[in-house]
Amino acid sequence: MATAIVTGVGRGIGHELARVLLERGDRVVGTLRSMGAIPPALRDHAEAGRLSLVAMDVRDPASIAAAARAVDGPVDILVNNAGVIGPERQSTLDMDFDGFLDTLAVNTLGPLRVVQAFLPQLRRSASARIVTIGSRMGSLSYAKSDRIAYRASKAAANKVMQGLATDLAPEGIVAVSVHPGWVRTDMGGAGADLDVGESARGIAALIDRLSMADSGLFFDWQGERLPF
Incomplete structure (x- = not known):
């Protein structure tokens, strides 16, 4: 049984990934910006003690430090899932x-x-293992410019993860970015082509097979390597 931290479990991929990990027997610490936003599907796990919920806003260093103090024991999996799509106006010509x-x-x-x-x-x-939910929209191999703030933030997150992989390699800690697919969530929209459960199960399977040989790389939810 692993201990996993998943940020942003209030909805979407974070919610579903937490559920997948819990149902296979892992211990999960889920973070929420507001403790009043506990999803009904996770409430039973929380009441049974299988899920610990911690208030944390990834914008706020004090909030993050307090959350870290609340977690005892080793952490085997850290999933950076919390994210935003960005502002309505995010063109290079109108930002x-x-x-x-x-x-x-x-x-x-x-x-x-x-x-x-x-x-x-x-x-x-x-x-x-450290897994950051990225996006293929941040890949520099694509020249598309819509939602450029989101794209740029995800490209930068990939570079940060690559740097973490380099710096943590001597300690045997894996760090990767994962594109979850175009998923039917509030962010992805109803027209997306992938069910959130399928994406979460794929990410969980990828996490299980990660090794130091994978550290610093960028994968999709099926475990295929993607270009940065």
Whole structure:
């Protein structure tokens, strides 16, 4: 049984991934910006003690530090899932710059802040794995420019994960980015082509087979390597 931290379990991929990990027997610590937003599907797990819920806003260093203090024992899996799509205006020709900064704060700086805060617990695991939910929209092999704040934040998050993989390699800690697919969630929309359950199960299977040979790489939810 592994201990996993999943950020942003209130909805979407984070919610479903937490459910998949719980139902296979893992211990899960889920984070929420508001403790009043506990999803009904996870409430039974929380009441039974299989799921611990912690308030945390990835924009707020004090909130992250408090969450890290609330988690005892080794952490085997850390999933940086919490994210935002960014502002309505995010074209290179018409940018909401405050919105762009907030997108970077959540999607790029947030994962790094969370990893740094939970490093003591990760270092106590025999096989620690850090997984950041990225997006193929951030791949530099695509020249598309719609939602550029989101794309740029995910490209930057990939580079941060690559850097973490380099710096944590001597300690045997794996760090990867994962594209979850175009998923039918509030962010992905009803027209997306992938069910959230299928994506979550694929990500869970990928996490299980990660090794140091994979660290620093970018995968899709099926475990296929993607270009940065």
